[in-house]
Amino acid sequence: MGPNGNRNSKLTEPNLIKPCPVNLWHCPRGSISTLKNSSKIFEFPKWHKLCLPPVYQDWQHMQSKGCFFLEEDGEIISHQYRMQIAQRSMVYLTIKPLNLSQVEGKPSPWLSVDTALYILKENESQANLQLVCFTELRNREVFGWTGELGPGIYWLIPSTTGCRLRKKIKPVTDEAQLVYRDETGELFLTKEFKSTLSDIFEVIDLDGNGLLSLEEYNFFELRTSGEKCDEDAWAVCRENFDTKRNELTRQGFMDLNLMEANDREGDPCDLWVTLHSMGYNKALELTEACPFVIDIYAEKCKPKIKAVHMEACSGQLEKAICKSVLSNGDAKVMDGYENIIVHTYSCDTWITSVIENKSDEKVIIHINNELSKNCINNRGLNIFAVEVGPKSTMVCQHVMPLNERQEWIYYCIYSLIS
Structure with missing residues (x-):
């Protein structure tokens, strides 16, 4: 269990x-x-x-985003990461919920969700992982750890207790409108849906460069459809939608969803499947997911981090x-x-x-x-x-x-x- x-x-x-x-x-x-x-x-x-190292701002920094998703049976899944440290170094690691709110003084409601990061050292193989530490120190919504790590490959496994990220009992009666047609019959995304898609883009843009790589997009595809986009399909996507440096832009992502709505002649069913998979309810509220951001600072070397899985918070995490x-x-x-x-x-x-x-x-x-x-x-x-x-x-x-x-x-x- x-x-x-x-x-x-x-x-x-x-x-x-x-x-x-x-x-x-x-x-x-x-x-x-x-x-x-x-x-x-x-x-x-x-x-x-949690206290910041005095000169951590001068250390080399890497960041990655991710998300906890609540399944129908109450199980929680999330991105998992590999981190590489090239030489022995003092390291400062933090994880916190990602605030998507654009309104000053009104933070995203999921900021109260607890987050933690378990750091495991890879010894010879992925099957042999040794718990090193976890982010047990806290400063408001930020959980962190600071200490010395030797060179090697580490696995970062995010965790949340499930006390606050849980199924909502209160049903939503009003369903948001996702698309509409103008007087000429042309289909458009509503302002509310475009805002939600922009937030989703922010979450799945794991490296925060404002673009979606094939790897980042495939985490989204696996979550929403259970399938991956191969290189050929990605080439077609780049030809038909706005891209930059072979990565999908925010506008390209919007247009991709509009195309999906047009393919269904305005029927939003597939769009709702995507939204529910990403944790949104019928009112376009994010209630069954919690995006987060991981920050890594290293004194002696530039750390590397890469999302490699999206799996249930069990197995290695349970052991840790x-x-x-x-x-x-x-x-x-x-x-x-x-x-x-x-x-x-x-x-x-x-x-x-x-x-x-x-x-x-x-x-x-x-x-x-x-x-x-x-x-x-x-x-x-x-x-x-x-x-x-x-x-x-x-x-x-x-x-x-x-x-x-x-x-x-x-x-x-x-x-x-x-």
Whole structure:
């Protein structure tokens, strides 16, 4: 099960054998201070704020954009990247949501979505990746890490907990108009749709040069149609639409969508498929995606970054999260079950729990968050159960404050099901 999976079931109290002592986090205005249980109080170090290296502006800089997309089943997928560092160097890495709003004082609503970046070192092959670090420091919506990296190939895997990027329950009743015809019958894109297409162009222009390369366009095609555009089709595209340096311009991208509407004689069905795939609802609001931007500064060399995949936030990411929580979190053995350990990592932004099963049998763990206050978790349920395979670990849940400006209390009971 991936870190943002939603396989769970409601179970009743009679099915429980023995509850694990309660873990309680009392978080005044979002700042972790203590972890309490029935017998002890553990002091936590204060959360460290992300501070810029004094001369990072003089370091060599690379940037890439990307996006988290919410699937129908609640799974989250995103771009993943390869980074090359030519020589040992101090590095400063950040990730943050991408603000597309052109209105001063009215930022994009998805800026509240949490983001993180896990950095894994490639050893000999892509199959052998070693977790190096993750962006655990924060300054408002920016999450970052700074430290020294040796020469080599690194994988950058973006992550979001799924607490705030989630399916919206409220339905949209009014459908935006995408195209219209003038008095001569000629088809045009509406102003609202052109604005949305411009935002989409901004998101899929990963290197930010104002143009779409074939590689960038293919990420868009894979997302919206499941197919790639080959070199021959791209050559035809360059012949018929506005390009610069063999890359598609913003106007060319607009005209490409207008051609699609004309091919359907003004029927917007295919256009809506594209919009829904990119996370937009019928009101042209971006509700099921979160674009982000990654910045890399290196002191001694020019870093290289390239988007190579768009995959589910599971697999390598699940392993990386588990490893980071086991290394940096608090471990507690369930009473009476020495082979079942709950590891909990906490900071002022989120709490992640990982369940480790050292036994030779699978176990089913019941989780109850009903006594938590001002909390939201990625599973969307206060009571659920997870199955943990033998000799394995899995992400149990991510928890965040519903309102960061108010006190939040995390209170969770773990119990083994018979």
